[in-house]
Amino acid sequence: MNKLQREVFEEFEQYGQEQVFRFWSELNDDERLSLCRQARRIDIGRLTEIVHTLLKKEKNQEEIFYQGAPFAPADYISLPLDETSRCRWEDAYNLGEQILSEGRVAVFTAAGGQGTRLGFEGPKGTFAVTPVKGKSLFQLFAEKIRFAEKRYGNSIHWFIMTSDRNHNEIIEFFGKNGSFGLSNVHFIKQGSLAAVTVDGKIMLEDKWHIAMHPDGHGGAFRAFVASGANTMLEVQGVDVVSYFQVDNPLVPAIDPYFIGFHRKNRSQMSSRMILKNYPEEKVGVFCSAYGHSTVVEYSDLPIERAIKRNCGGTLCFKTGNAGIHLFERDFFSLMGTEKNEHQLPLHAAKKRIPTIDVNGNPVDPELPNGIKFETFIFDALEFAEYSIIVEGNRKEIFSPVKNSVGLDSPETCRQDQVRLFSKWLVAAGSDMPIDAKGLPPFNIEISPLFADNERDFLIKWNRLEKHPAISSGSYIE
Numbered sequence: 001m002n003k004l005q006r007e008v009f010e011e012f013e014q015y016g017q018e019q020v021f022r023f024w025s026e027l028n029d030d031e032r033l034s035l036c037r038q039a040r041r042i043d044i045g046r047l048t049e050i051v052h053t054l055l056k057k058e059k060n061q062e063e064i065f066y067q068g069a070p071f072a073p074a075d076y077i078s079l080p081l082d083e084t085s086r087c088r089w090e091d092a093y094n095l096g097e098q099i100l101s102e103g104r105v106a107v108f109t110a111a112g113g114q115g116t117r118l119g120f121e122g123p124k125g126t127f128a129v130t131p132v133k134g135k136s137l138f139q140l141f142a143e144k145i146r147f148a149e150k151r152y153g154n155s156i157h158w159f160i161m162t163s164d165r166n167h168n169e170i171i172e173f174f175g176k177n178g179s180f181g182l183s184n185v186h187f188i189k190q191g192s193l194a195a196v197t198v199d200g201k202i203m204l205e206d207k208w209h210i211a212m213h214p215d216g217h218g219g220a221f222r223a224f225v226a227s228g229a230n231t232m233l234e235v236q237g238v239d240v241v242s243y244f245q246v247d248n249p250l251v252p253a254i255d256p257y258f259i260g261f262h263r264k265n266r267s268q269m270s271s272r273m274i275l276k277n278y279p280e281e282k283v284g285v286f287c288s289a290y291g292h293s294t295v296v297e298y299s300d301l302p303i304e305r306a307i308k309r310n311c312g313g314t315l316c317f318k319t320g321n322a323g324i325h326l327f328e329r330d331f332f333s334l335m336g337t338e339k340n341e342h343q344l345p346l347h348a349a350k351k352r353i354p355t356i357d358v359n360g361n362p363v364d365p366e367l368p369n370g371i372k373f374e375t376f377i378f379d380a381l382e383f384a385e386y387s388i389i390v391e392g393n394r395k396e397i398f399s400p401v402k403n404s405v406g407l408d409s410p411e412t413c414r415q416d417q418v419r420l421f422s423k424w425l426v427a428a429g430s431d432m433p434i435d436a437k438g439l440p441p442f443n444i445e446i447s448p449l450f451a452d453n454e455r456d457f458l459i460k461w462n463r464l465e466k467h468p469a470i471s472s473g474s475y476i477e
Helices: 003-014 029-040 044-056 061-068 083-101 137-152 167-176 217-226 229-235 256-264 329-335 377-383 410-427 454-463
Strands: 105-110 158-162 185-189 192-194 204-206 212-214 240-245 269-275 285-289 292-296 319-328 347-351 370-374 387-391 444-446 474-476
Touching: 003 029, 044 370, 083 137, 083 256, 105 137, 105 217, 137 158, 137 167, 158 167, 158 217, 167 185, 185 217, 192 370, 212 370, 217 229, 217 240, 217 329, 217 377, 229 329, 240 256, 240 329, 256 269, 256 319, 256 387, 269 377, 292 377, 292 387, 319 329, 319 377, 329 377, 410 444, 410 454
Parallel strands: 105 158, 105 240, 158 185, 269 387, 444 474
Antiparallel strands: 192 212, 240 319, 269 319, 285 292, 285 319, 347 370
16 A cells, blocks of 8 residues: 555544445455545545534434425516516517527536436436437437527537536437537536445445445536636626526427526526426425525425415415526536535435445345435525526426336326427417327427427418428427
C-alpha cells in the first residue's frame, strides 16, 4: 500500500468505514487503484454528517417539518377559462415567441436513469415510446427541438444530464443516430453518492467497487456549472433554461406560453403543474409554506391533507408536480456553485441495492437493504426570490413512462399520445372514429417535425392542399 492509499485507508478507518477495504488483500493492482479512486471521490466527513442527520435521529428533520408545517394550497396561474384570461395567455405566448426568436432559450434534460422499472436494459432515454414508429424518447425530444429551431430561426443548445451508469451508452446512441439532426447537443455527467446500510456503513457492489448511485435530479445544478455550460450560455446571450425529465414524451420542451409567463413575472424558477387524478397519486404536490412555494413528495404529505377537499368537492392539495421547470440561467448557475449558501437538502430513501456479503458473494436482495441519498431539483423553489406555478392541461403535457405495466406504463403512454393526436385531428375537422375515451380503433402518430402542439398543428394542417386519409398506422411528418 503506497502513501496515498494509506492516507485514504486511514481516513475511512477514522470515520468507521474501514469495511470498504475488507478485501484489499485479494485485489490486484488495477482493482486497488480503482477502489482508491472511488474512495477519494467521497467526502467522507460530509457523508458521516449526512448519516447522522438523516439516519441516526429518531425522526429526521424533514419529517418533522412536513408533519408540522402550516401548509396551504399553492397559488398558480390557471388555464384560460374566460376572455380576460385568454388575453393574458395570448400576451404570454407573444412574449415567449419573442424570447425564442432572440435565441435566448436552452433545453436541459435529466436523463441519468436506467429503464429498470420498465423491464428495459439501457438508458431510459433510448426506450421506444411512440405508437407507430417506435421512436425513442431522445428522438422525440430532438424532433421537438428541431421543430422549434426551424420555427424560430436559430440553433438551440440541448444539455443532456447523464450518470456514471449510462454516460457512454447515451453518447454512443446519439453517435449512431447522428444526434437526430441536431448540431448543439451536449452531454454532462451528474455526480454520484455512496449507498449505505441502514446502520450507515458504505456498501460495496463488489470487492473493488463501492455501491455508488446518481445524486438525483438536483445534481443538475452542479453538473451545469462543472461542465462550463453556464459560461457558454452567458457568452451566447442565452438566459432561460427549459428543464424536464426524460420519462415524459408529452412534455412541451419549448413552450412559448410558459416562457412568456416566466419572463413577465420576473421569475427565477417557474414550474408546470397538473391536476392530480386522485388523492394518493404518486406525484409531488405544490404547496405554500413559510412564505414560499415548495413541493412535498407524495410519501411525505400527511394522508389527512392528501384527501382533504373543499366545499366544492375538489381536492385542496391538487396541484401535482409535472417535473417541468424554467430557470433563469443566473439562478441555475448560483444553485450549482460549490460555495453557494443555498444548498439543496439531501433526501434518504430505502432501496434494493445489489451488494456482496462478508465473504464477497453477490447479494441481490428482494427487499430494501440500504439507503440512497439524493437531491431534488424542485427544492430550489425555497431559494428563488420570485417563482411562479403555471397550470398545464394534463392530457396535453404529462404521460410519463415509469412502470412496465399498469399506470404510467408504455401502454398507457401510447394511448395518451394517440388520444392527443386524435384530438388535434378532430379539431381540424377529421371524421375519424373516436370512442368514449377519445381513442380511435387504431394507432396513429404525428411527428413533432410536423407540429408538437395543437395550435401549430391546426395552422399547418389547414395549409395542406390535400389532407391525407387517416387510418391504421397513419404517420404525419
